[in-house]
Amino acid sequence: MMLLTLIFLQGFSHVLAANHGSHWTYAGPHGKEHWSDSYPDCSRQAQSPIDIQTKSVQHDPALPPVEPQGYQSPGDGAFTLLNNGHTVQMSLPQTMFLRGLPQTYVAVQLHFHWGSRGHAGGSEHLVNGESFPAELHVVHYNADSYANITEAKRQADGLAVLGIFIEVGDVANPAYDNILNQLKNIQYAGQKVSIPPFNVRELLPRQLGRYFRYNGSLTTPPCFESVLWTVFHQRVQISASQLERLQGGLYSTKAENSSPVPLADNYRAPQLLHERLVFSSFPVGPSAYSAGEIVAIVFGTLFVCLSIFLTFYFVVKRARAKRIREQKDVVFKSSSSRAASGDSHRP
Structure with a gap:
């Protein structure tokens, strides 16, 4: 009789465990x-x-x-x-x-x-x-x-x-x-x-x-x-x-x-x-990043491109100004030379 009782209790506990194990939720005590x-x-x-x-x-x-x-x-x-x-x-x-x-x-x-x-x-x-x-x-x-x-x-x-x-x-x-x-x-x-x-x-x-x-x-x-x-x-x-x-x-x-x-x-x-x-x-690549990261990448790229453009622009502008000055110097020297040559042939 005692043995049968133990077997019954053991089986009942397994059933309870199985029932508990099968029950789950996303929130609450079984969450x-x-x-x-x-x-x-x-x-x-x-x-x-x-x-x-x-x-x-x-x-x-x-x-x-x-x-x-x-x-x-x-x-x-x-x-x-x-x-x-x-x-x-x-x-x-x-x-x-x-x-x-x-x-x-x-x-x-x-x-x-x-x-x-x-x-x-x-x-x-x-x-x-x-x-x-x-x-x-x-x-x-x-x-x-x-x-x-x-x-x-x-x-x-x-x-x-x-x-x-x-x-x-x-x-x-x-x-x-x-x-x-x-x-x-x-x-x-x-x-x-x-x-x-x-x-x-x-x-x-x-x-x-x-x-x-x-x-x-x-x-x-x-x-x-x-x-x-x-x-x-x-x-x-x-x-x-x-x-x-x-x-x-x-x-x-x-x-x-x-x-x-x-x-x-x-x-x-x-x-x-x-x-x-x-x-x-x-x-x-960038397509796998979040929206905030994409915005940062886009603005960063634009900033770099703008910096390169401005640097190139000022370099070209400075070179052009230098060429103009050099051309003016050549013209000035040429004019001065012709003027000096003309003075030397006067009576």
Whole structure:
């Protein structure tokens, strides 16, 4: 009897631990600061996201462009769009995969991270301390080595995630309407809707050959350090009204909850880089700097050009003045010589 009681208590404690471990939020008692209490990997040394400091990035000319396969024509099967209480997630078919990486990585799902209305931030990755209103992640697993994402996500080379910065532009982005127009149907956690397949390639930047690459982790629990990150340099633009649809009207709680909690600010703060290296597929120039740095570079360049022009102008002006003086001296001497010669021939 005592043995049975101990077994029951042990099993019950495991259930409680499992339930506690499966519950996490971005704020509150189960928020980001407490993730490592239930998920030890969240406090390891190769966590994501990071603040990409372009001055420390190493250019690797051997990095090839990313080549999405099957993104434009993902098949006839419907996509499933889900509010999982943490983000908006869309399932992807295995006909979509990536080339240009060390292995063949097959697509699994995509999801978003965003801020709240009235706040500039929302992206998980930063560039030189600059954040963006939202960020899209497209998750893939290493199909060459592992049978599925469940097996792959615990392995060092198991996952590859594309990170796309989203900023506000002047016009709406039709590709994103395929998802954003459906958010009204998945307002509460656990709700999902089927949507027709569409060209997923149009969600990505046009330039897929310019990106940052580093080894990191999942940005949510269990925070496994199994992700090869590709963060594109070029941003994708959506309209202000499209961003507002993402930022408002969604809840992280179920429909039956009497006190609904808004789903917003679902991004993790940048983690320490430690000894990791960040590579770029392109030479990082002024275009990768922040707006303030670009302004400083432009004005500095203009100042240098103006200084060179003024220096050249005054040198030329001084040389010209010197030539004029020399010519006047020659004329004066010549005139004086002729005058003296004329005086010597007078009777």
